[in-house]
Amino acid sequence: MRTWMLLVYNVPNKPTSSRLFVWRKLKKLGALLLHDAVWALPATPHTREQLRWLASEIAELNGEATVWEAKQALATDEEKLIARFAAAVVDSYRKLLAELKRKHPDLAAISRRYQQVRAQDYFNSQLGQRVREALLAAKGVSP
Amino acid sequence: MKFVTWENVGVDRIGCAWLIRRFVNKKAEFVFIPEGSTTIPPGAEPFDIPGVKLSHHHGHCSFHALLREYKLMDDLVLKRIARIIDEADTVQEASLEEAAPGLDMICSGIRLASPNDDAALERGAMVYDALYAALKQEAA
Numbered sequence: 279m280r281t282w283m284l285l286v287y288n289v290p291n292k293p294t295s296s297r298l299f300v301w302r303k304l305k306k307l308g309a310l311l312l313h314d315a316v317w318a319l320p321a322t323p324h325t326r327e328q329l330r331w332l333a334s335e336i337a338e339l340n341g342e343a344t345v346w347e348a349k350q351a352l353a354t355d356e357e358k359l360i361a362r363f364a365a366a367v368v369d370s371y372r373k374l375l376a377e378l379k380r381k382h383p384d385l386a387a388i389s390r391r392y393q394q395v396r397a398q399d400y401f402n403s404q405l406g407q408r409v410r411e412a413l414l415a416a417k418g419v420s421p
Numbered sequence: 422m423k424f425v426t427w428e429n430v431g432v433d434r435i436g437c438a439w440l441i442r443r444f445v446n447k448k449a450e451f452v453f454i455p456e457g458s459t460t461i462p463p464g465a466e467p468f469d470i471p472g473v474k475l476s477h478h479h480g481h482c483s484f485h486a487l488l489r490e491y492k493l494m495d496d497l498v499l500k501r502i503a504r505i506i507d508e509a510d511t512v513q514e515a516s517l518e519e520a521a522p523g524l525d526m527i528c529s530g531i532r533l534a535s536p537n538d539d540a541a542l543e544r545g546a547m548v549y550d551a552l553y554a555a556l557k558q559e560a561a
Contacts, residue, residue: 299480303512327431328512334471338478393522 279349279356281321283329285309289341296339303332308398310362318359320400321347363400370395371405378412389413422446425465428453430538432528433510434469435545436484436502442546444499445491453538480513482506498556502549520552 285304289296307328309317319325326347333343350356374392377383392409399406424441426434430453441449452465461467468475469483475490476483485503488494507513508521509528528545535541 302514306512306514330471331477331511335477335480337472390516 279353282348282350282359283319283321283325284346284348285317285319285329285332285343286315286346287317287333287336287341287343289336289339296341299339300332300336300341303328308363308366308400310359310366312359320363322400360401364403367395367399367403368405371403371409374409375405375412378409378416383416385413385416422449423452423462423465424449425452425454425462425467426469427456427458428538429456430528430532430541430545431510432525433482433484433506435528435531435542436482436506436549437468437475437487438542439546439549440484440487440491440493440499443550444493444496445487451539451542477511480507480511482510498553498560501556501560502552505552524548524552 287300289300291297304311304317307319307325309319312318319329329345333345336343350359370391374388374395377388392406392413395409396406422441422445424438426437430438438449438451452462454460454462459470459472461470461473466475467473468487470476475486478486482503484506488499488503493499501518505518505521505524508516508518509525527548531545531548532538532541535544
């Protein structure tokens with residue numbers, strides 16, 4: 279079974295900027311909220327480090343946070359969670375593919391967004407590979 | 422001067438050690454404790470360990486904390502490097518520095534390709550010397 283990073287936290291309601299700060303960081307990392315209770319990410323050296331820092335930053339915001347490394351007890355649950363992470367990037371990749379099919383796609387903008395989605399593609403989706411290939415193939419076509 | 426940080430250094434800690442040796446104390450010594458440990462050896466200044474003074478604060482990297490602590494903010498090239506490390510090592514909304522993801526990967530690779538953390542700090546210092554020189558030329 280794989281290892282997952284879990285974050286449980288709370289920050290004071292005021293100022294609202296604190297809540298937003300934490301929420302945005304979790305979104306940017308591509309973390310998923312499970313059962314409105316726990317934020318999860320696949321364990322990698324990067325996610326481990328980032329969640330540790332986030333926890334210390336939450337403490338600075340007068341909140342409380344604990345970071346856990348966990349394994350699921352049921353393989354089917356794990357597959358479901360992996361599928362959720364995979365689904366989270368599929369939509370974004372599809373949009374990029376659609377944009378690449380248009381006349382004169384903005385390759386600079388699309389490749390920037392590709393990199394952002396790629397950073398959250400923890401399970402190396404095949405669709406991501408297709409976007410990469412499409413971007414490479416489109417090279418030089420843009421006006 | 423003795424500094425302590427977690428073993429398996431990366432982009433931020435390699436940058437911090439470079440900054441300390443070039444701009445704070447040439448003879449600074451670095452010791453490493455296991456990742457996750459919060460037992461600081463007596464007489465050593467901890468950095469880039471969650472919860473200590475010289476670490477991430479308000480969304481900024483530890484390099485940034487060192488610039489503040491040692492009053493180096495007037496050096497605009499160092500400030501720029503702090504921004505690059507911010508983007509390389511922390512989650513940022515805006516990406517302005519194209520060097521950031523590359524620097525992150527090169528520093529991870531330096532640690533992987535080095536026999537130990539001391540060697541990684543030494544090799545990594547060359548990368549930061551190079552970055553400093555390139556940014557300085559750009560600013561001139």
